[in-house]
Amino acid sequence: MIKQGDKAAIEKIFSQEEVIAYAKSSNDNNPVHFDPDYAEKTPFAKPIVHGMLAASLFGGLLGSDLPGKGTIHLGQELKFIKPVMVGEKVLATIEVTHIREDKPVFTFDCILTKEDGSVAIQGTAVVIFRGEVFK
Numbered sequence: 001m002i003k004q005g006d007k008a009a010i011e012k013i014f015s016q017e018e019v020i021a022y023a024k025s026s027n028d029n030n031p032v033h034f035d036p037d038y039a040e041k042t043p044f045a046k047p048i049v050h051g052m053l054a055a056s057l058f059g060g061l062l063g064s065d066l067p068g069k070g071t072i073h074l075g076q077e078l079k080f081i082k083p084v085m086v087g088e089k090v091l092a093t094i095e096v097t098h099i100r101e102d103k104p105v106f107t108f109d110c111i112l113t114k115e116d117g118s119v120a121i122q123g124t125a126v127v128i129f130r131g132e133v134f135k
Contacts, residue, residue: 057092070131078123
């Protein structure tokens with residue numbers, strides 16, 4: 001039974017290959033993500049992970065861990081606070097903050113933390129859990 005305060009987390013290091021694959025699938029070919037010479041001229045100084053690629057860890061946690069199989073995203077709000085560098089370890093954490101009483105709809109806080117403890121992305125997700133429907 002899912003309850004308020006339940007959490008799930010995953011650590012991840014995004015490789016340059018994953019960033020390039022995301023660029024191809026999303027058509028986001030901004031060179032700041034994969035061209036070191038270009039990125040060096042930006043305030044970031046080196047390639048950064050696409051914000052939405054980094055934020056996709058929240059969807060992975062929701063669909064695979066909490067609530068898990070049968071979870072459908074209803075909404076997501078995100079604030080991109082700091083860049084995630086290619087090759088940097090991050091920790092994505094989700095926490096149940098609200099459960100509707102009339103149906104299996106859950107609200108989660110979503111936080112992506114960098115190695116130095118600073119927050120890179122924060123937001124909320126709303127999902128509906130229909131696990132039994134998808135078995």
